[in-house]
Amino acid sequence: DYNGGFVLPMAIDQDLVIAARPRPDRVVRVFSETEAEFSLDTLERGSGWAEYLKGVAVALGADRLVGWEGVIASDLAVGAGLSSSAAIELATARVFAEFSDLEWDPTAMAQVGQQAENEWVGMSSGIMDQLICATGRAGHARLIDCRDLSGIDVPLIPDVSIVLLDTGTRRTLLGSEYNDRRSDCEAAATELGIDLLRDATIDDVDTLDGRQKARARHVVGENNRTEAAARALADGDATTLGSLMNASHASLRDDFEVSSVELDTMARLAQGTAGCFGARQTGGGFAGSCVALVTDAGLPSFIDQVPAAYRAETGETGSAQVVAAVDGVTARWLA
The missing domain is CATH 3.30.230.10 (Ribosomal Protein S5; domain 2)
Incomplete structure (x- = not known):
């Protein structure tokens, strides 16, 4: 953003x-x-x-x-x-x-x-x-x-659920490398002579080196994936949406380097479980949660299997919970 x-x-x-x-x-x-x-x-x-x-x-x-x-x-x-x-x-x-x-x-x-x-x-x-x-x-x-703050509501896919996978690990963004990632992106944009990496192309990214190249490659790729994900969601195409989520997690892990052992483990276990179309980390990274796209028919076994496998592999107590999309902030006056 x-x-x-x-x-x-x-x-x-x-x-x-x-x-x-x-x-x-x-x-x-x-x-x-x-x-x-x-x-x-x-x-x-x-x-x-x-x-x-x-x-x-x-x-x-x-x-x-x-x-x-x-x-x-x-x-x-x-x-x-x-x-x-x-x-x-x-x-x-x-x-x-x-x-x-x-x-x-x-x-x-x-x-x-x-x-x-x-x-x-x-x-x-x-x-x-x-x-x-x-x-x-x-x-x-x-x-x-995020350039002009306009938005379009896209309906979720019927018979497919969003599952929140909490790794049980926590981070404080103020004390993490989050601000450094923003600085990396700003430096890459400056090197390319543009205001925002949103305006960069893959060809532009190829002119960069090292860390700046990796950060910019993630941003440009993620921007393209997000637009494609919105189209897949609107079309009810859970398979394509899930594949884009998997690619997003790989990019967050390898190019943006904001993942963790626990997030990678949770995402990998979810991606390999029957009924899951795809999974990726959510939030600023370094700890916290993943989200998975799961067919409703496969929910019971998915929710049982993934946290158990995660605990067996990491020793951490994770959890899985179906979440629904709701309205944003509201106010109610009580008599």
């Missing part, structure tokens, strides 16, 4: 919920596993999950916001490659918007979330996670053009 290319995410039925009420002052007080409190008049950087809330307040313009207090609950695993940071950013933005009478523009609010993460938290994330949290539609994936 940070290369301005195409992405094909979906919002899944794992939730982060904020139950909140406005306060008469300009204080935000929130309870989760720990308590966090800060004033909208004196925002200062600290550490921990509350930094995402502060970053959203700054990006929205803290001077126009109303304080609130609430509780955050989530079944969305942190560090599993499931966009947990984007979820808290967009949920926080929605609370501020509701209590402060701000217009809710999904694309603009996704940009608020990205700004919070980039400029306050210090993570050089792209826009995909925030956009799908804001614009997701039930029963659909969304083909997003």
Whole structure:
């Protein structure tokens, strides 16, 4: 996404919920596993999950916001490659918007979330996670053009399920090589004399050397695979879509080098199990989860076999769970 290319995410039925009420002052007080409190008049950087809330307040313009207090609950695993940071950013933005009478523009609010993460938290994330949290539609994936942020909803294939395969390993992107990958891509684009690798061709990639060549080859190939995947999804062609997922994982592993032993093992075991069309890692990489495309008829045996084989091979406790595509962030007022 940070290369301005195409992405094909979906919002899944794992939730982060904020139950909140406005306060008469300009204080935000929130309870989760720990308590966090800060004033909208004196925002200062600290550490921990509350930094995402502060970053959203700054990006929205803290001077126009109303304080609130609430509780955050989530079944969305942190560090599993499931966009947990984007979820808290967009949920926080929605609370501020509701209590402060701000217009809710999904694309603009996704940009608020990205700004919070980039400029306050210090993570050089792209826009995909925030956009799908804001614009997701039930029963659909969304083909997003990260240059102009436009998108097209693509219906999922009947009788085929998306299975989330959690390796049980976790990462903190801020402390990982994620930012380095973005720097590599920017350096490759500069070498080619273009603004974004989205505009590079395979012939352009062949003029590069070493690490820059590998990074650019992944980006150009992944952009092409994503467009092809959207066509396959629209055509109901699970076989082609699965093959593209397998190729994507291989490229993430070999050229972008953001995989791990656990992710590679989980993907390989899934790909080799009956009923699976394809599998790849998801998220920023280095740990977390894979996603697999599995025929509904093969789901029971797939869900039994893959985590068991993964544990036997790695010693880690993995899991398999069917996920559904749902709507993005919503707000509900209680009487």
